Amino acid sequence: MKLNITCIPGDGIGPEIVAEAKKVLDKVAEVYGHEITYKDILMGGASIDVHGVPLTDEAIADAKAADAVLMGSIGGNTSTSPWYQLPPEKRPEAGLLKIRKALNLFANLRPAVLYQELSDACPLRKDISDRGFDLLIMRELTGGLYFGARHTTEVDGVRTAVDTLTYNENEIRRIAIKAFDIARKRRGIVTSVDKANVLDSSRLWRKVVEEVAKDYPDITLSHMLVDNCAMQLVRDPSQFDVILTENMFGDILSDEASMVTGSIGMLASASLNDSKFGLYEPSHGSAPDIAGMDIANPIATILSAAMMLRYSFDLDKEADAIEMAVKSILKKGYRTADIMAEGCEKVGCSRMGDLLADEI
Amino acid sequence: MKLNITCIPGDGIGPEIVAEAKKVLDKVAEVYGHEITYKDILMGGASIDVHGVPLTDEAIADAKAADAVLMGSIGGNTSTSPWYQLPPEKRPEAGLLKIRKALNLFANLRPAVLYQELSDACPLRKDISDRGFDLLIMRELTGGLYFGARHTTEVDGVRTAVDTLTYNENEIRRIAIKAFDIARKRRGIVTSVDKANVLDSSRLWRKVVEEVAKDYPDITLSHMLVDNCAMQLVRDPSQFDVILTENMFGDILSDEASMVTGSIGMLASASLNDSKFGLYEPSHGSAPDIAGMDIANPIATILSAAMMLRYSFDLDKEADAIEMAVKSILKKGYRTADIMAEGCEKVGCSRMGDLLADEI
Numbered sequence: 001m002k003l004n005i006t007c008i009p010g011d012g013i014g015p016e017i018v019a020e021a022k023k024v025l026d027k028v029a030e031v032y033g034h035e036i037t038y039k040d041i042l043m044g045g046a047s048i049d050v051h052g053v054p055l056t057d058e059a060i061a062d063a064k065a066a067d068a069v070l071m072g073s074i075g076g077n078t079s080t081s082p083w084y085q086l087p088p089e090k091r092p093e094a095g096l097l098k099i100r101k102a103l104n105l106f107a108n109l110r111p112a113v114l115y116q117e118l119s120d121a122c123p124l125r126k127d128i129s130d131r132g133f134d135l136l137i138m139r140e141l142t143g144g145l146y147f148g149a150r151h152t153t154e155v156d157g158v159r160t161a162v163d164t165l166t167y168n169e170n171e172i173r174r175i176a177i178k179a180f181d182i183a184r185k186r187r188g189i190v191t192s193v194d195k196a197n198v199l200d201s202s203r204l205w206r207k208v209v210e211e212v213a214k215d216y217p218d219i220t221l222s223h224m225l226v227d228n229c230a231m232q233l234v235r236d237p238s239q240f241d242v243i244l245t246e247n248m249f250g251d252i253l254s255d256e257a258s259m260v261t262g263s264i265g266m267l268a269s270a271s272l273n274d275s276k277f278g279l280y281e282p283s284h285g286s287a288p289d290i291a292g293m294d295i296a297n298p299i300a301t302i303l304s305a306a307m308m309l310r311y312s313f314d315l316d317k318e319a320d321a322i323e324m325a326v327k328s329i330l331k332k333g334y335r336t337a338d339i340m341a342e343g344c345e346k347v348g349c350s351r352m353g354d355l356l357a358d359e360i
Numbered sequence: 361m362k363l364n365i366t367c368i369p370g371d372g373i374g375p376e377i378v379a380e381a382k383k384v385l386d387k388v389a390e391v392y393g394h395e396i397t398y399k400d401i402l403m404g405g406a407s408i409d410v411h412g413v414p415l416t417d418e419a420i421a422d423a424k425a426a427d428a429v430l431m432g433s434i435g436g437n438t439s440t441s442p443w444y445q446l447p448p449e450k451r452p453e454a455g456l457l458k459i460r461k462a463l464n465l466f467a468n469l470r471p472a473v474l475y476q477e478l479s480d481a482c483p484l485r486k487d488i489s490d491r492g493f494d495l496l497i498m499r500e501l502t503g504g505l506y507f508g509a510r511h512t513t514e515v516d517g518v519r520t521a522v523d524t525l526t527y528n529e530n531e532i533r534r535i536a537i538k539a540f541d542i543a544r545k546r547r548g549i550v551t552s553v554d555k556a557n558v559l560d561s562s563r564l565w566r567k568v569v570e571e572v573a574k575d576y577p578d579i580t581l582s583h584m585l586v587d588n589c590a591m592q593l594v595r596d597p598s599q600f601d602v603i604l605t606e607n608m609f610g611d612i613l614s615d616e617a618s619m620v621t622g623s624i625g626m627l628a629s630a631s632l633n634d635s636k637f638g639l640y641e642p643s644h645g646s647a648p649d650i651a652g653m654d655i656a657n658p659i660a661t662i663l664s665a666a667m668m669l670r671y672s673f674d675l676d677k678e679a680d681a682i683e684m685a686v687k688s689i690l691k692k693g694y695r696t697a698d699i700m701a702e703g704c705e706k707v708g709c710s711r712m713g714d715l716l717a718d719e720i
């Protein structure tokens with residue numbers, strides 16, 4: 001099979017971790033007989049430095065021309081980097097928001113999994129982490145407060161700022177369908193999270209999710225208020241399978257869930273549109289403080305590449321191979337600095353890539 | 361001193377826990393020579409059952425006429441209670457939103473404290489909970505998405521819902537001042553939480569908080585994105601002193617923080633206006649499943665009464681006496697069911713109230 005992949009190395013540790021993901025993908029291509037072509041594009045600070053904007057139209061066109069996009073990470077140190085002297089719409093993160101909208105990537109899948117081998121890193125009490133957990137947050141990614149109209153005005157010397165949270169039923173329906181579809185391949189449980197006791201958008205959300213649920217009699221649906229969900233993720237994350245929620249709630253809850261695993265350096269994500277196309281990136285940030293030191297953990301990016309093989313190319317066997325390689329390497333006791341534990345062997349970013357490629 | 365208190369027993373366990381708080385307040389009045397008059401009003405489901413609405417104008421007038429309001433809890437089982445068949449603006453929680461706005465209670469103080477004696481209940485790993493923590497969330501309570509314009513329309517068969525997130529600088533300034541003032545009486549650290557990389561309202565929030573900070577050179581201010589804060593509360597809550605944030609983020613983060621303590625039955629809250637007036641209530645809900653069984657934990661309500669003495673009546677000595685009584689009773693090994701641990705004596709709601717009153 002021919003795989004046409006656009007890469008966004010990005011900022012901070014981005015280039016290093018994407019290099020390792022390519023290494024592993026190349027090995028997969030070799031072993032399973034595929035042919036991969038890569039094209040790199042600039043986004044975020046890297047693009048600002050060259051083009052003055054975080055994402056050019058040419059870069060968007062290059063991303064659209066690919067079968068899938070693999071991304072490292074975007075952004076720098078917000079207090080010291082000159083990128084953050086720019087107006088908000090020119091900063092690195094604006095590139096990320098722009099590409100999500102331009103490619104219509106409305107479905108953000110963020111798995112939060114507790115790896116047995118890394119359960120010591122979990123910040124939860126042992127009797128809770130011993131239960132293990134494997135949940136997926138399905139976050140709506142192109143609507144809500146992120147993309148509603150906003151403005152700041154000054155009237156009689158008083159500044160007022162307004163953001164708008166808008167959802168229409170079509171936006172809700174398509175993300176709900178994605179959530180139910182994926183729940184079918186998992187444990188069949190969807191928890192839809194909203195703030196229906198306050199927001200009109202949440203009440204519409206709940207209604208449309210209920211309507212979609214009628215087509216999925218095999219799936220167990222429940223609704224949970226966002227404040228309660230923020231509690232339940234700490235109290236007992238094992239109760240969740242798929243959490244379905246809107247953009248801003250998803251941003252907060254998925255980061256909370258990733259920290260609850262204790263090993264955010266292991267967490268992949270996928271942002272999908274209505275076809276097979278998707279953008280794949282680690283859940284963690286660009287860690288500018290350790291950039292270029294060859295100590296970053298490339299596993300989240302490598303697992304994002306596995307999600308890419310699975311969702312954009314239907315190459316399940318190949319995706320399984322990567323995921324199994326990760327488990328096996330953990331079992332053998334290799335660890336990057338962020339997940340280091342007693343009795344394990346500490347390895348750098350590129351060495352971890354080598355080990356995983358060899359394992360395929 | 362004469363204390364003129366309006367009580368809202370409310371729904372579920374509300375009446376039981378408010379009764380115990382009155383018991384303790386009466387003992388304080390006796391010991392320290394004060395005179396308390398109570399007046400009960402209906403709110404939530406209790407008001408719906410009698411008046412058809414969750415809060416009447418007469419009840420609001422009674423609340424306004426008092427020096428302070430002490431509340432139990434509001435609401436019932438959302439799937440089985442007939443209250444939730446009503447339109448949103450007639451449901452129990454609407455009464456709570458209405459009274460917050462009517463009394464201009466813009467500053468919601470939600471302390472999250474890990475009690476040494478209850479640290480086993482903390483869901484965090486022992487090495488994290490051993491550090492202890494004592495943070496306070498200062499949540500803006502009468503603005504933002506909660507009180508902005510909202511509507512749902514249907515155009516060409518497509519339903520769209522819109523909520524509005526609005527803040528003006530005066531709303532931000534007054535809550536920021538409250539946060540800095542209280543940080544001065546604590547450890548002098550304010551973390552202002554927003555989503556300034558996306559929202560206009562957050563960018564204005566950040567600016568105004570910076571402006572206010574100029575008058576508080578003795579306070580250390582930092583800014584944190586809401587997604588990161590949701591992570592940090594799990595990773596290491598001991599890093600926080602005062603968290604200052606807007607209404608919806610405060611709703612989510614304060615519930616998360618309360619769960620991180622592991623003993624939400626111990627957490628008080630205060631909602632203040634610009635004068636000494638305030639509404640005091642436990643952070644937990646109405647627990648309809650255990651209502652009337654005399655097993656609820658009244659301590660959060662009793663500690664809310666202590667906050668009332670401190671903030672609305674400047675009776676610090678009396679507030680200290682209640683807080684010390686709680687610590688002493690915990691040390692003596694008395695526990696309600698929700699915080700029960702091996703080797704402790706389990707007591708009911710009214711017995712806990714008796715023990716605390718005797719301890720004053």
Ligand SMILES: CC(C)[C@H](C(=O)O)[C@@H](O)C(=O)O
Binds near residue numbers: 093
């Ligand atoms: C960088 C930021 C705009 C972005 C978001 O809030 O969506 C990030 O936090 C994420 O979750 O991908």
Ligand SMILES: CC(C)[C@H](C(=O)O)[C@@H](O)C(=O)O
Binds near residue numbers: 197198227456457611
């Ligand atoms: C009941 C609900 C409307 C309320 C809120 O969201 O403010 C509650 O969760 C709270 O935090 O007091």
